[in-house]
Amino acid sequence: MNQRERVVHPIEEESFRRLRARVETSHLAPLTRAVVERVVHSAADPAYVTDLVCDEATLAAAHGVLHAGAPVVADVEMVAAGITRRTAVCRLKEAVSGPGLTRSAHAVRLAYEQVGPGAIWVIGCAPTALEELLLLDAAPALVIGLPVGFVGAVESKAALRESGLPSVSNLSEKGGSAVAAAALNALLYHPYDPPHHQLAKENA
Numbered sequence: 001m002n003q004r005e006r007v008v009h010p011i012e013e014e015s016f017r018r019l020r021a022r023v024e025t026s027h028l029a030p031l032t033r034a035v036v037e038r039v040v041h042s043a044a045d046p047a048y049v050t051d052l053v054c055d056e057a058t059l060a061a062a063h064g065v066l067h068a069g070a071p072v073v074a075d076v077e078m079v080a081a082g083i084t085r086r087t088a089v090c091r092l093k094e095a096v097s098g099p100g101l102t103r104s105a106h107a108v109r110l111a112y113e114q115v116g117p118g119a120i121w122v123i124g125c126a127p128t129a130l131e132e133l134l135l136l137d138a139a140p141a142l143v144i145g146l147p148v149g150f151v152g153a154v155e156s157k158a159a160l161r162e163s164g165l166p167s168v169s170n171l172s173e174k175g176g177s178a179v180a181a182a183a184l185n186a187l188l189y190h191p192y193d194p195p196h197h198q199l200a201k202e203n204a
Contacts, residue, residue, distance in 0.1 A: 006085075016041060022046060023046045029056035031187070031190060032056050032059060034189070036048065038185060039179045039182050039183055042182035043176075043179050047174075048179070052170050053167075053170060054168045059142075061141070061142075062120060062166060063192060065118070066141070070118055070120055071115040071119045072088040072089065072121075072184065073089045073108075073121045073122065074089070075107065075123040076104070076177060077092060077093075078177035079180050079181050082177055082178060083122065083181050085185075086188060088122065090111070091110035091114065092104065104125070104128050105126075107129065108129050108132040108133050112136055112138050117138060117140070118140070119138070120143075120184070121133055121140050121143045121144065122180050122181065123143070123180060124144075124147060124177040124178070124179065124180025126147055127149060128152065128156075130143075130156040134156075134160065140165060143165050143167045143169075144167070144168045144183045145169045146169065146175035146179050148174060148175035148176040149173060153173050153175060154171070154173055157169040
């Protein structure tokens with residue numbers, strides 16, 4: 001999916017310059033560095049450098065799928081609003097709670113019915129949304145699981161890592177809509193060279 005070149009505002013350039021002056025990220029692989037830096041930038045919290053859990057090969061696979069047009073699902077409107085260059089599916093407005101089911105969990109069910117397998121899920125608010133996703137046979141391309149809170153957040157993120165699903169998560173209670181959207185935006189902003197373009201270059 002071709003996208004116009006992103007114009008970076010001078011304030012953002014200076015912000016990242018200061019970030020890199022305070023936090024060493026040059027040792028990280030390209031996509032991991034992009035995700036870590038944008039999350040740190042979104043929260044002004046250098047602790048995310050060691051708190052985030054992500055894998056370069058997983059990010060590379062998700063990066064390709066994302067730029068090929070995979071649907072993106074957000075657990076809440078604030079996450080969806082923070083994602084740029086892509087309209088995210090969010091079904092929270094239509095969701096209802098019930099016995100043993102939160103609105104966030106129901107919204108995940110509704111979203112999966114809409115997008116099916118192979119989507120990229122961005123969860124930054126509700127641990128119950130992440131828990132529900134893990135109960136479904138959703139076959140996601142990537143789960144950005146960064147819900148925030150003192151109840152269920154750490155446990156749901158640990159369960160995500162234990163599930164073996166391709167994911168980005170963090171170890172602590174921290175998280176939230178801004179950092180979850182930032183992790184997805186890092187993949188959207190990172191340059192993408194489709195495989196057939198790369199082959200053309202190599203054969204030129």
